[in-house]
Amino acid sequence: MRRNLFLYATTFICGMAVMAVELSASRLMAPYYGSSMITWTVLIGLVMVALSLGNFLGGRLADRPGTEENLFAMIWTASVWIALIPLAGRYVITASFFLLALVFPESLLLAGVVFSCLAIFAVPCVLLGAATPCLVKLCLPDLDRTGRVAGELYALSTVGSIVGTFVPTFLTIPTIGTARTFLLFALLLNLVADVHYVRRAVQLKRRAAVTLLIVALLAGPLPTSFAFWKTTLYEGESVYNYLQVTATEGGGRALSTHVEIGHQSVFYPDHQVSGSYWEYALAAPLMRPKAASDTAWDGLILGFGAGTFARQARYFLPGAHLTGVEIDGGILALAGQFFGVTPDDARVVEDDARAFLRRPDTRRYDVVFLDAFQDITVPFHLSTREFFGEVADRLATDGVLVVNVNLRFQGKDGLLEHLAQTIRGVLPAVYRFDIPGGLNSLVFAPRSPQAWEAFTRQATAWPDRHPLAPLLREVRDLAVPVGPGPLQLTDEVAPVEFLSQEILDALVRDGLREMLVRAFEAARDL
Structure with missing residues (x-):
């Protein structure tokens, strides 16, 4: 009976570890x-392939002695x-950039994943x-x-997988990080094996040394930097x-959710004008027919x-009264710590943008600025006709919607x-x-038919x-009108990841090229 209980516990822990490894x-x-959905699809699919191969080989192995x-x-x-993944994984991924960029230049992201x-x-799975x-x-x-x-x-294996799904997402990754999440579940598996070896009295010193090493790694300092080549x-x-x-x-600062590509927010200590999209977006309030620089x-x-546009x-435009919606509380914490955002800059709400629009207390706004991204792609549910209909319901009669799109596609059918x-x-x-x-690129969408004429006068x-x-x-002279067309994104069909795939590959290649240039310059200076 005790033996079966131990084997049942082993089943539970193995199922938990598989999902913990996948999420980590x-x-x-x-x-x-x-x-993106593409990354997740490849990850889930290959983990399932690895598990299936393991089931097949395990069935053959189970029929043999021992x-x-x-x-x-x-x-x-x-x-x-x-346990080795947090020590070597990020270096393997970084090094693979160089090789894969040469072998698969047109599909680097897919090949990299x-x-x-x-x-x-694959091996542990x-x-x-x-x-x-x-x-x-x-x-x-x-x-x-x-x-x-x-x-x-x-x-039991499925219940373990359920636990292994929720624990990393809501507990270990936010509190102890990805590296220690790998180590924690490696330790659980190692302890399961240790129980067996203690019962058999087999190689106890070697097994105990490995277990103590994992514990030391879990408790001690780890090289957890993803961007280990930069300060x-x-x-x-x-x-x-x-x-x-x-x-x-x-003396400025920049926030990024990628190791090398793009900035989500920038801090300018003296409010310098950098020519970035958030400053061009300030044209939107002036597209209201009766607006002026100091109009509320x-x-x-x-x-x-992190509040760049708000600051x-x-x-x-000192007449601004702003409400900010941000789903990531971690970014909001950095906004105050590194980017100088104060409660005077905006009333900030931690929520999903679409969920916020559906709140019964949401009022109408003169300007709505959509600047939300998942990685460097617009979340699909914030790109559809239904979503923009909800935005329109929250615009004032002379209100203006402005959308930042950071993946300008050269073809006519891009995002x-x-x-x-x-x-x-x-x-x-x-x-x-x-x-x-x-x-x-910025997309300006005013409700008033006099909006562009009013803005031209203002500019x-x-x-x-x-x-x-x-x-x-520049906005006055270079913006071009967009007419109605058949390219419509809906809640049913919104393939934003696929529309972005080509330009994502190009961005990664550019980032890799910049890394190589810096590496060569650093080597030359040695």
């Missing part, structure tokens, strides 16, 4: 490859492999998958109870994102980030065109403005010495 794997890869010894040897090996899954995570058939055989008292025992074991002011993880804060020229206006920022808006035509199907006018010298009359004057006139 997504967080280990996210700073490099993102966490099933119990083979079982715990596999569990012990899987525990050691998982596949390679990382196979090289880092095969080993843990092979454990199940061995456990079934060891727990069978006789053939008459085969169905009952198999059902109990698979149920950062902060690196951490929230429930939703990898978070990195770096210093910029002139209510703004809603969907995707508040610049309050400084350059930008899909978003612009989708918005045009909801609001009466849409203007596209491509930020000079960058990949971002022309704006004082020449004002820092925003050149930007406003």
